[in-house]
Amino acid sequence: MTRDDRHADDHHPGELLDAWLDDRLEADERRRVEQHLAACERCRLQLAVLRATVAAVRTGLPTPPPPPGLAARVGAALDAEDARSGDAAVAPPSPPLAPSPIRRPAAVPRWRWALAAAATVVAVAVVAYWLGSGAAPGPGVAPAVTPGPPRSADLVDDFDAAYAELERGRLPAAFETADAGEVENRWQRAGLDFRARVFDLEAMGIHLAGGGATTVGGRRAAVTAYRAAAAGLLACWMFEGAASELPGGAEVREHDGFEFHVYRRGDLTLVFWQEGDVLCALAGRGDPEGVLDLAVAKAMAPTAGRAA
Amino acid sequence: MTDQARETRRRAFEAEALPHLRSLWTAARRLAREDADAEDLVQETYLRAYRTFDNFVRGTNSRSWLFTILYSVFINRYHRQRRAPESRPLEDLERQPLYARDGEDWEAPFLAAAARGSWGVSGTVEAALRKLPQVYRHAVLAVDVEGLTYEEAASALSCPIGTVRSRLARARRQLAAELADYARDLGLTGSAHA
Numbered sequence: 001m002t003r004d005d006r007h008a009d010d011h012h013p014g015e016l017l018d019a020w021l022d023d024r025l026e027a028d029e030r031r032r033v034e035q036h037l038a039a040c041e042r043c044r045l046q047l048a049v050l051r052a053t054v055a056a057v058r059t060g061l062p063t064p065p066p067p068p069g070l071a072a073r074v075g076a077a078l079d080a081e082d083a084r085s086g087d088a089a090v091a092p093p094s095p096p097l098a099p100s101p102i103r104r105p106a107a108v109p110r111w112r113w114a115l116a117a118a119a120t121v122v123a124v125a126v127v128a129y130w131l132g133s134g135a136a137p138g139p140g141v142a143p144a145v146t147p148g149p150p151r152s153a154d155l156v157d158d159f160d161a162a163y164a165e166l167e168r169g170r171l172p173a174a175f176e177t178a179d180a181g182e183v184e185n186r187w188q189r190a191g192l193d194f195r196a197r198v199f200d201l202e203a204m205g206i207h208l209a210g211g212g213a214t215t216v217g218g219r220r221a222a223v224t225a226y227r228a229a230a231a232g233l234l235a236c237w238m239f240e241g242a243a244s245e246l247p248g249g250a251e252v253r254e255h256d257g258f259e260f261h262v263y264r265r266g267d268l269t270l271v272f273w274q275e276g277d278v279l280c281a282l283a284g285r286g287d288p289e290g291v292l293d294l295a296v297a298k299a300m301a302p303t304a305g306r307a308a
Numbered sequence: 309m310t311d312q313a314r315e316t317r318r319r320a321f322e323a324e325a326l327p328h329l330r331s332l333w334t335a336a337r338r339l340a341r342e343d344a345d346a347e348d349l350v351q352e353t354y355l356r357a358y359r360t361f362d363n364f365v366r367g368t369n370s371r372s373w374l375f376t377i378l379y380s381v382f383i384n385r386y387h388r389q390r391r392a393p394e395s396r397p398l399e400d401l402e403r404q405p406l407y408a409r410d411g412e413d414w415e416a417p418f419l420a421a422a423a424r425g426s427w428g429v430s431g432t433v434e435a436a437l438r439k440l441p442q443v444y445r446h447a448v449l450a451v452d453v454e455g456l457t458y459e460e461a462a463s464a465l466s467c468p469i470g471t472v473r474s475r476l477a478r479a480r481r482q483l484a485a486e487l488a489d490y491a492r493d494l495g496l497t498g499s500a501h502a
Contacts, residue, residue, distance in 0.1 A: 015477040022451075024458065024473075049415050052422035053484040054452050060433030061453060066333035070347055074329070074354045078321075081358055082314055193455070244367070276331060277371055 012040065017047050021054070051191075058193050154247050156272075158217030159237065160265045163283045166225055167233050175225070176210040183211035187222045194278050196222035196238040199298045206234060234284040234294070241279035246272055255296045262292055271295040321361045324370040325354060331371070332378055335454055339382045339446070352385070353378040375454050379446070379464030414488040421491035432494075436486035444479035451476055 013033045019025050020033045037043055177183060180198035187196055190213030198208060211224035214237075221239035228234060243261060250261035250272075261272040269288040272281050273295060280299070284291045309317070332353060336346035356377050357364075364373055427433050437445055443465075450461040451472070458476075462469040 015473060018477045018480065019473065022458070045415050045419075048419055049484050050480050052419060053480050053487065056422060056427040056433055056487060057437065057448055057452050057483065060427040061338060061437070062431070062434060063334050064337055066330055066350075067343065067347065070333060070350060071326075071329055073347065074351050077351050077355055078318065078358055081355060082318060085309070085314070274327065276327065 012036070012043055017043065017050060021047065021050055055188065055191075055193075059188070155217060155241075155245055156247055156263045156265065156270055159270055159281050159283060160268060162214070162216045162223075162237070163233075163235050163268060163270075166223075166235050175212040175223075178208050178210075180208055183208070183224055186212040190220075192220060192222050194222075194238070194240050195276060196278065198224050199226070199236065201226055201228075201234075201294070201298075204228070204294075209233070232285055234282070234291075236283075237281045238275075238278050239281075240277055243272065243274045243279060245279075253292065253296075255299075258296070258299050260292060260295055260299070262288065264288060273299050275299065317361065320366075321358055324361075324364070324366075325357055325374060328371055328374050331454075332374060335375060335378055335449070336382070338449055338453070339379070349378065349382055352381050356381060372456060372460050375450075375456055376460050376464040379450055379456075379461075380466070383446070383464070383466055414485055417492060418484055418488035421488070426491050426494075427487060432487070432490050436483055436490055439486050440479055440482055444475050444482060447472055447475040448479045448483060452480070 013020070013036055016025065016029065016033050020030060025033060037047065175186075180200070183198050184196075192213050198211065201207075206226045206228040209225040209227045211222070214221050214223045216223075216237060216239070219239045219241065221237040224236045226234040226236070243259060246261050250263055253260045253262060258273050263270045263272075267285050268283060269285070269291040270281060270283045271292050272279060274280075280295075282291060282295045282298075284294075329350070332350050333346065336349040336353070337343070340346045340349055353374060357374055360377075364370070421427070437448065440448070446465055447461065450456045450464055451458065456464060458469050458472050461472045465472065467475075
């Protein structure tokens with residue numbers, strides 16, 4: 001085979017490899033590419049290169065923390081916009097790109113919580129730095145504004161069922177490991193490209209049992225399972241989603257800018273909370289407050305080194 | 309609009325848009341090299357989003373919506389104002405062969421370095437990305453890093469979907485070749501080009 005064979009032509013997929021990788025092909029086209037891949041070593045090599053490149057760029061870029069005044073500055077710009085649209089005669093013109101002072105006279109600045117939230121998100125992002133940032137290209141053809149993942153009839157039921165599967169020992173053997181790095185590698189190898197992390201719960205006597213990439217209710221999720229002598233199985237999923245997709249009936253607890261949505265299914269407690277674009281779910285039996293406390297502790301876990 | 313309606317709208321906007329502040333900042337910082345430009349970009353994105361919030365369909369992906377605005381603001385404002393001349397004209401780039409570095413066996417050392425996690429070396433990926441023509445860099449950032457769909461990227465980058473696809477394909481291959489160079493220069497691969 002000559003080097004020229006690698007150019008896109010009648011025989012080699014060329015750009016279609018990218019489309020295949022991004023899940024952008026119709027079924028028949030996808031089949032053709034896959035048939036070609038099965039027979040062509042050079043294209044398989046190219047595909048491996050593409051996949052590694054996408055993984056590198058997704059995980060290898062720095063994520064510098066935002067400057068401390070940014071949230072306040074944005075808030076002030078929105079205040080100015082409100083004032084302008086509310087009373088054009090009174091409101092001063094708002095130069096959109098000029099750094100605007102905070103003019104809001106209210107005693108409690110509306111953006112105080114945003115600052116807190118931003119700081120927490122920084123911490124979360126730093127913990128998950130190794131995973132880089134950014135979400136996956138959504139598969140399939142989508143309109144300019146893409147709907148999120150399809151709503152499940154009841155997200156909580158999906159995770160209730162997923163927990164039961166894990167508890168029945170159906171954690172695939174391949175998922176079992178006590179090595180957090182190995183779990184993270186599995187997520188990476190599976191192409192999970194949202195922020196996820198393994199909790200270190202050793203200090204609480206809770207040990208990592210395994211983890212990997214999974215699907216719950218049609219959503220790709222990073223799952224980790226932990227075991228504690230007292231509490232049995234504890235499972236955590238992280239997946240792309242929004243708290244707004246959660247069903248009603250939650251008890252909502254707030255801690256430092258995080259909202260924890262607590263559901264009870266029998267003696268199972270499921271706690272959901274949002275970390276950026278990722279929705280986290282923690283499930284365990286036993287003391288519901290214990291599960292919630294764990295979620296609170298880990299959602300706000302201080303980050304080593306880079307957090308400050 | 310009454311004060312109360314404005315307040316409700318503002319709260320709804322904040323609930324949708326604020327959780328993305330940090331990721332918008334990160335994206336802005338990747339597009340604009342200077343912090344000051346990135347701050348302007350984030351502020352302008354929020355303002356633009358706030359002004360058009362009534363067009364946003366609740367329950368859809370607010371992250372994609374905001375990122376599309378961010379890219380669009382950048383491309384239309386900062387980028388056009390301040391862009392450095394491309395080393396090659398755009399038309400030339402579009403005609404460039406798919407494989408930036410044909411005739412060299414760089415793939416195997418590249419994959420060896422990737423398997424070793426060599427890109428963890430500080431700044432390696434960023435430096436490689438900076439070497440790409442801007443239109444390629446933007447395609448990679450929008451789709452591979454920020455996760456926009458091809459359609460969203462096309463809208464954000466003001467170009468047809470086919471152009472996104474083609475730029476992305478070339479950008480990825482060129483980026484791989486640049487990374488292979490870094491790996492070789494840093495001795496990460498343990499071997500030079502074959």
